[in-house]
Amino acid sequence: LAKTTQPISMDSYEGQEVNITCSHNNIATNDYITWYQQFPSQGPRFIIQGYKTKVTNEVASLFIPADRKSSTLSLPRVSLSDTAVYYCLVVRNSGGYQKVTFGTGTKLQVIP
Amino acid sequence: NAGVTQTPKFRVLKTGQSMTLLCAQDMNHEYMYWYRQDPGMGLRLIHYSVGEGTTAKGEVPDGYNVSRLKKQNFLLGLESAAPSQTSVYFCASRSFLDVFTDTQYFGPGTRLTVL
Numbered sequence: 001l002a003k004t005t006q007p008i009s010m011d012s013y014e015g016q017e018v019n020i021t022c023s024h025n026n027i028a029t030n031d032y033i034t035w036y037q038q039f040p041s042q043g044p045r046f047i048i049q050g051y052k053t054k055v056t057n058e059v060a061s062l063f064i065p066a067d068r069k070s071s072t073l074s075l076p077r078v079s080l081s082d083t084a085v086y087y088c089l090v091v092r093n094s095g096g097y098q099k100v101t102f103g104t105g106t107k108l109q110v111i112p
Numbered sequence: 113n114a115g116v117t118q119t120p121k122f123r124v125l126k127t128g129q130s131m132t133l134l135c136a137q138d139m140n141h142e143y144m145y146w147y148r149q150d151p152g153m154g155l156r157l158i159h160y161s162v163g164e165g166t167t168a169k170g171e172v173p174d175g176y177n178v179s180r181l182k183k184q185n186f187l188l189g190l191e192s193a194a195p196s197q198t199s200v201y202f203c204a205s206r207s208f209l210d211v212f213t214d215t216q217y218f219g220p221g222t223r224l225t226v227l
Contacts, residue, residue, distance in 0.1 A: 034214045043116075043202045043218025044155070087154060091214040100214060101171075102147075102154035 004088045009107040018075045020106050022088030025069050033064060033071045034089045038105070044087060048073070075108075083110045114138055116219035118203050124225045125193045133188040133222050135203030142208040144186040145170075145216065146178060148199040155202060161186055162208075193226045200224070 006022040024033065032051055036044040048055055050062040050071070061074040075082060085105040119134040135144065142163050147155040157170030161180040175197060177189045186205075190197060200223050204216040 032214065036216075041221070043204065043221055044216075045218065046215045049214060089214065100157070100216075102156070104152070104154050 004090055004101075004103050006086075006088050006103065006106045008104065009109065011109045011111055012078055013111050014079055015077050018078050018082075018108060020073045020075075020086055020088075020108070021070060022073070023070045024088070024090050027068050027090055028092065030092055032091045033062065033068075034091050034100075035060070035062065035073050036087045036089065036102075038085045038087065040084075044102070047086075049091070078108075078110050080110050080112060082108065084108060116203055116205055116217050118201075118219040118222050120222060121220065122223045124227065125190075126227050127194060129193050130189070130191050131193065131224075132190075133201055133203075133224075135186045135188070135205075135219060137184055137186075137203075137205040137217070139205060139207070139217065140183070141205035141217070142183070143206040144180065145204040145206075146176070146186065146188045147202045147204065148172065148197075149202060149221075150199050158188065158201075193224075195226045198224060198226045 004022050004024045012018045034049040035047045037047050038044040048060050048062045050064050052064050055062045063072045085107050087102050087105040089100050091100050116137045145160045146158040149155045156172050158176050159178040161167045164183040167178045179187045200221045202221050203219040206216045
């Protein structure tokens with residue numbers, strides 16, 4: 001599986017747009033990029049997944065350039081409740097079972 | 113729908129004791145997973161199951177056993193607990209119909225301390 005690298009931590013003020021970039025240089029053709037969010041003392045929660053270009057849902061946007069060696073999670077106008085750890089995963093669909101590896105994630109602290 | 117539930121929420125064991133963690137899901141998901149998360153770390157896969165009666169090893173299986181006798185339940189056992197197994201344990205499930213997505217649904221976690 002492609003190893004992912006993302007910043008250990010980030011701070012942002014309320015109302016700002018936050019962009020968290022993840023690099024995955026060894027991503028393979030069958031791999032997808034997935035992001036999860038984890039609040040303290042809770043299990044991770046799926047945010048968004050994409051293969052290429054741009055994906056948007058009600059929570060976030062995911063930008064993936066043509067070479068797919070990196071991806072950027074964009075959170076619009078963050079609030080204090082967005083303080084959490086964000087994990088970038090490369091997911092490989094291997095005939096039914098999907099291999100996933102959670103790294104250490106990016107700890108986002110939203111400041112009032 | 114309760115989603116994914118875990119029992120117990122907290123547990124303290126002495127070295128050498130045994131225990132079983134129970135994970136239950138009511139979403140009729142085929143896949144179930146057990147992870148552990150140590151302070152400041154990401155999640156590491158212990159064991160997983162792709163269906164009732166099947167289990168497989170993940171990244172860190174040593175010291176743990178699992179069973180999936182019923183589709184909705186996935187049990188994680190520690191036969192002889194060691195302090196190195198002090199961690200937060202998360203269970204997750206996923207539908208096999210999510211072929212091109214990785215939407216895992218996680219439980220609230222079990223905080224285990226081994227003295």
